[in-house]
Amino acid sequence: MLSPYLLLLLVPAPPLAVFLILGLDPFFLRRKAVQGLALLGGIAPFFAMLPLLGLCLGTECRGVMPIFTLVFGQSEVALALLLDPMSTLVGLTVAAVGAMVMTYAIDYMSDARIADLRRFFALMNLFLAAMLTMVLAGDTITFFFGWELMGLCSFFLIAYNTGLPQAVAAGRKAFIITRFADAFLLAGLLLLFLEANSVRLDVLIPAGTIMTEDRHVVIALLLLAGALGKSAQVPFHTWLPSAMAGPTPVSALLHSATMVAAGAFMLARFSPIVMSEPAVQAIAAIFGVGTAAFGALSAIFQADVKRLLAYSSISQIGFMVLAVGLGAPQVAIAHFVVHAMFKSLLFLAAGDITHGSDLGTSMMAMRGALRRRPIAFVTYVAGASSLAGLPFVTAGWWSKEAILATAWSGGAFGILVWVVALLTATCTAIYAFRPVFEALQPEPEHLSRARRGHAVALDLHYRKRWGSAFIGLPLVMLASGSLLGGVLVGPIIRFLGAEPPHPSHLPELVAAFAPFVGIATAAALTFVPSLAAAVAGARDMRRPTRLDRKFQRWVIEPYVRLVRFLAGNRMGARAEAELELRHVQIVRWLSRGARMDGIYQALFVRPFVNTVRWLTGHRGGTVDPVGTLPVTLAQRGMQALVTRLAHDRFDRFWMRSANRLVRLWVLASALQTGRSRDYALGAALGTAALLVIAWGTTWN
Amino acid sequence: MSATTLVLLLALAGGIFATGFFGLLARRAILFQLISLEMMLAGPALAFLAGGAFHGSQQGQAMFILILILAAAEVALGLALYLALRRGADVEDSDTIAGLKH
Numbered sequence: 126m127l128s129p130y131l132l133l134l135l136v137p138a139p140p141l142a143v144f145l146i147l148g149l150d151p152f153f154l155r156r157k158a159v160q161g162l163a164l165l166g167g168i169a170p171f172f173a174m175l176p177l178l179g180l181c182l183g184t185e186c187r188g189v190m191p192i193f194t195l196v197f198g199q200s201e202v203a204l205a206l207l208l209d210p211m212s213t214l215v216g217l218t219v220a221a222v223g224a225m226v227m228t229y230a231i232d233y234m235s236d237a238r239i240a241d242l243r244r245f246f247a248l249m250n251l252f253l254a255a256m257l258t259m260v261l262a263g264d265t266i267t268f269f270f271g272w273e274l275m276g277l278c279s280f281f282l283i284a285y286n287t288g289l290p291q292a293v294a295a296g297r298k299a300f301i302i303t304r305f306a307d308a309f310l311l312a313g314l315l316l317l318f319l320e321a322n323s324v325r326l327d328v329l330i331p332a333g334t335i336m337t338e339d340r341h342v343v344i345a346l347l348l349l350a351g352a353l354g355k356s357a358q359v360p361f362h363t364w365l366p367s368a369m370a371g372p373t374p375v376s377a378l379l380h381s382a383t384m385v386a387a388g389a390f391m392l393a394r395f396s397p398i399v400m401s402e403p404a405v406q407a408i409a410a411i412f413g414v415g416t417a418a419f420g421a422l423s424a425i426f427q428a429d430v431k432r433l434l435a436y437s438s439i440s441q442i443g444f445m446v447l448a449v450g451l452g453a454p455q456v457a458i459a460h461f462v463v464h465a466m467f468k469s470l471l472f473l474a475a476g477d478i479t480h481g482s483d484l485g486t487s488m489m490a491m492r493g494a495l496r497r498r499p500i501a502f503v504t505y506v507a508g509a510s511s512l513a514g515l516p517f518v519t520a521g522w523w524s525k526e527a528i529l530a531t532a533w534s535g536g537a538f539g540i541l542v543w544v545v546a547l548l549t550a551t552c553t554a555i556y557a558f559r560p561v562f563e564a565l566q567p568e569p570e571h572l573s574r575a576r577r578g579h580a581v582a583l584d585l586h587y588r589k590r591w592g593s594a595f596i597g598l599p600l601v602m603l604a605s606g607s608l609l610g611g612v613l614v615g616p617i618i619r620f621l622g623a624e625p626p627h628p629s630h631l632p633e634l635v636a637a638f639a640p641f642v643g644i645a646t647a648a649a650l651t652f653v654p655s656l657a658a659a660v661a662g663a664r665d666m667r668r669p670t671r672l673d674r675k676f677q678r679w680v681i682e683p684y685v686r687l688v689r690f691l692a693g694n695r696m697g698a699r700a701e702a703e704l705e706l707r708h709v710q711i712v713r714w715l716s717r718g719a720r721m722d723g724i725y726q727a728l729f730v731r732p733f734v735n736t737v738r739w740l741t742g743h744r745g746g747t748v749d750p751v752g753t754l755p756v757t758l759a760q761r762g763m764q765a766l767v768t769r770l771a772h773d774r775f776d777r778f779w780m781r782s783a784n785r786l787v788r789l790w791v792l793a794s795a796l797q798t799g800r801s802r803d804y805a806l807g808a809a810l811g812t813a814a815l816l817v818i819a820w821g822t823t824w825n
Numbered sequence: 826m827s828a829t830t831l832v833l834l835l836a837l838a839g840g841i842f843a844t845g846f847f848g849l850l851a852r853r854a855i856l857f858q859l860i861s862l863e864m865m866l867a868g869p870a871l872a873f874l875a876g877g878a879f880h881g882s883q884q885g886q887a888m889f890i891l892i893l894i895l896a897a898a899e900v901a902l903g904l905a906l907y908l909a910l911r912r913g914a915d916v917e918d919s920d921t922i923a924g925l926k927h
Contacts, residue, residue: 799923801858805849 130190132177133206136216137257139169140223140250147247156239160231163246167227170257171220174213181213189263189327200322207263207326210621211458215390216260218462222382222469223253225599229473230374232595233480245285249378252278256383260390264324265314272310272355272391275384276303282379283371295367302364306354310391313347316340317398326394333398341398345405348395349412356388356442358416363722365439369431369486373476376431381438381472382465389445389461393454400452407538410450414545417443421552425650430475430560431486437512437556438468440549444528447546451539453531455621459614460524466610467511467521470603474505475560477596491560493568500597502564504604509561511607513554513644516637520610525550527614529636530628543632547639554643555650562651826879834875842868853918855910859903866896 143166146152147159154162180186192204227249234245252275259271277300284296318324320340321332333344352358357365368380379385392399392409399405420440427433441464448457478501479490494502511521529550532543618625650656796807845864852858870892877885910916 799925800920802850802853802919805846809846 128188128190129176129180130188130206130208132173132180133188133190133208133261134192136170136173136177136220136261137254139173140166140257141254142166144247144251144254147243147250150243154243156235156242159239159243159246160235163250164227164231166246166250167253168224170253171217171224174217174220177208178213178217181208181210186210186213189325192267200318201324202266203264203323203325204267205263205325206258206261206267208261211394212261214458214462214617214620216257218465219253219256219260219383222465222603223256223378225603226374226378226382226469226473227253228595229377229599230372232593233374233476234372241285245282245372248278248281248285249374252282252379252384256387259387263326265318265326265329266324268326269311269314272387273307275379275387276300276307276355279303279368279379279384282375283368285371285375289370291367292370295364295370299364299368302361303354306351306361309347309354310351313344313351316344316347320344330395330397333395334401338402341402342405345399345402346408348399349392349405349409352388352392352446353412354388355391356385356446357439358388358412358443358446359419362416362420362439363725366432366435367722369429369435373431373472373480373486376435377469377472377476381434382469385438386442386445386461386464389442389449389457392446392449393457393461396449396454399449400454406450406452408450410447410538410542413443413445413447413450414542414549415443416440417447417549418545418552419443421549421556424556425552425559427488427556429485429487430479430491431472433488433556433560434468434471434475437471437553440553441468441512444525444546444549447542448528448531451528451531451535451542453528453623453626455618455623456524456527456531456626458621459617460528462617463511463520463524463607463610463614466603467508467607470504470508470600470607471512473596473603474501474508474600477501477600478505478564488560488563491564492566494564497568500600504600505564506561507604508607509557513557513640514550515640517611518608520607520614522637522640523611523614526628526633526636527618527626529632530626533628533632534626547636550636551639551643551646554640555647558644558647559651562648566651826875828879831875831879835872838868838872838875840868841871853920855903855907855917855919858919859900859907862899862903863896866892866899 143162146162147154152158180188186209188208190206190208192206194201194203196202227246230246230249234242237245255271255274255278257271259268259275262268262271280296280300282296283299284293286292317329317333320336321329323329323332333341336344354361365380365385369376371380399409417440420436420438420443424433424436424440427436441460445457445460445464448454448460475486475491478494478498479486494505507519511519513519514522514525516522529543529546532539532546535542615625798804842865845861845866845868848861848864849858852861870889873885873888873892875885877883877888910922914922916922
């Protein structure tokens with residue numbers, strides 16, 4: 126009898142098949158066919174998940190579908206898909222949001238060229254398959270495979286506009302930072318494998334909880350670092366705001382709702398290992414709440430809607446990490462589900478509103494939204510209320526309240542965290558409603574032709590026409606989910622095997638008050654002219670801030686002194702002037718507001734580039750024999766091996782052989798007379814030869 | 826049936842086959858080539874009958890019926906081609922229709 130868990134294989138299969146068809150495209154599909162296939166691949170996983178949910182609610186919710194098993198020694202590599210409450214819930218959320226976003230993208234991307242469209246939908250479907258594989262994975266190898274494939278798709282989709290240098294740079298940045306963090310995750314998973322001698326999660330996680338303490342701490346910290354990188358938490362957060370260079374459906378699906386939150390999912394999945402170590406748990410909680418506060422504060426001062434929402438994702442995922450750190454991964458998953466709904470809604474609605482404007486995705490582009498795009502505006506308000514956590518009527522309130530209540534019941538440390546989280550929730554309401562109030566203002570009458578031309582040059586293909594049902598339907602469905610999903614929070618937590626926290630009345634009352642304070646502040650920041658000017662001034666960052674000056678004093682000047690000291694007497698006056706100039710450039714560049722990015726640029730990227738230049742003697746004068754040796758060896762090796770086999774010579778060799786074959790061809794064509802008598806003779810001679818051979822070989 | 830009779834019959838069968846084969850190679854008229862092909866099929870058929878009779882098995886006769894059907898099918902196709910060539914292009918000589926190789 127067939128196992129019902131075979132259905133698990135059917136969940137990631139359709140988008141993968143669509144990726145193969147669209148990626149290879151043997152049929153030179155037309156636009157409608159590409160869109161239809163993409164829609165099919167986007168929606169099918171949702172319908173494959175539904176019977177699994179029924180199975181999970183009805184009978185037993187713990188099943189494994191083995192794919193491939195390899196045993197060597199006492200270790201076992203068993204690839205499998207796993208159905209349990211967590212994977213069912215997260216898989217269903219991902220499939221649902223994926224279906225919505227894919228439906229929306231059909232219309233949103235319809236102006237793109239056919240080749241771009243094919244590439245876009247192929248990658249989106251590959252992403253969906255990878256994410257579902259990761260969520261349903263029953264072993265660490267499948268898990269890591271899905272995890273890395275997601276990162277690859279993220280890179281390609283951020284750099285979708287290959288004509289824009291900043292998009293390509295953003296993709297590269299995201300790729301490098303997340304790969305760096307993934308190295309930690311891989312190390313953690315491999316150490317776990319060595320402990321458990323198995324890659325299956327159901328064996329691995331129990332084995333992970335009973336190992337010795339020092340190993341335990343190391344592994345838990347490595348897993349935490351991997352999660353922080355994928356989820357764009359401090360200190361890895363810089364890639365996410367730049368990742369907004371990708372198209373809006375990409376931001377809605379990958380860079381807010383599903384892929385970025387995968388770090389929190391991973392922490393929840395491995396929570397028995399992370400949770401049994403109080404120190405690591407506290408670190409996770411501190412990183413989570415710190416990131417939440419940082420992201421919310423940064424989001425207030427953003428001038429671009431998509432960047433604002435990106436910082437908001439950073440902040441909200443901080444809440445999820447905080448929940449795991451407080452020992453409530455079930456609450457984190459509940460917030461994951463709710464966040465996926467309202468954040469993808471916000472991105473999609475904002476994308477539709479700004480699509481009808483000439484101002485790209487800046488905050489100004491939101492103006493006049495009520496008249497221009499009423500459906501998108503109303504659904505945006507629904508999403509923003511859910512993000513801000515308006516009490517009782519929105520889903521965001523219920524999940525955030527569960528996190529706050531968990532913090533409140535966590536002792537003195539918990540109450541400290543609760544205070545920070547409450548302030549963050551207030552900031553959340555401020556930044557959530559700033560675009561709403563901006564949208565209430567009238568549309569700017571006159572647009573300079575330069576701005577319009579800029580938007581066209583950036584290929585932001587704006588349109589004035591109304592969105593179709595492909596855009597309206599996902600928006601309305603996600604909006605109803607963001608508002609009514611609150612009733613699901615309690616059942617979700619119980620479904621995952623925990624009791625929803627019951628807060629006392631006083632903190633709940635205080636928390637219910639926070640969103641209103643935030644909304645009032647947002648209104649003040651938008652409508653009171655002096656405050657609006659102050660925000661704009663803070664946003665522009667024309668003058669160096671205090672942080673910049675501190676950074677100048679503690680990082681740049683010691684660095685300059687160190688370089689001078691290392692260079693010693695060899696450094697001439699000219700080099701010193703050059704260094705001085707660069708130093709001034711760095712300061713000026715930092716004062717433009719790229720603070721964290723600037724620190725990374727100054728601490729990691731520039732020194733690395735300079736070291737490479739120095740080692741290769743690129744600067745002139747300071748050729749280092751030890752440093753240049755490997756480069757020279759590599760160049761020689763390349764000449765010896767690669768150049769010899771390079772395209773031209775290799776090609777020529779083959780073509781010469783083929784030319785020799787021409788004579789053979791002339792000879793062979795002479796045999797073909799076209800006369801049936803000659804062919805009969807040939808056939809007879811061949812048969813005779815075969816008979817002779819047969820007779821000879823059977824001779825005894 | 827004695828072994829001598831079998832050898833004689835097999836020799837006769839081989840002779841018929843060889844005659845047919847020689848005719849196929851030597852004749853240029855399509856009709857005679859078809860007749861030669863029939864002889865080439867008749868030789869093995871005789872060999873099968875002789876072998877079946879010698880071993881007391883029905884399989885020889887079964888094979889003979891098979892070859893009969895094969896020969897009928899082949900003649901149907903061959904005569905149709907011959908008539909078509911005859912009427913359409915007035916061709917008798919098989920060597921003159923060597924253009925099919927191009």
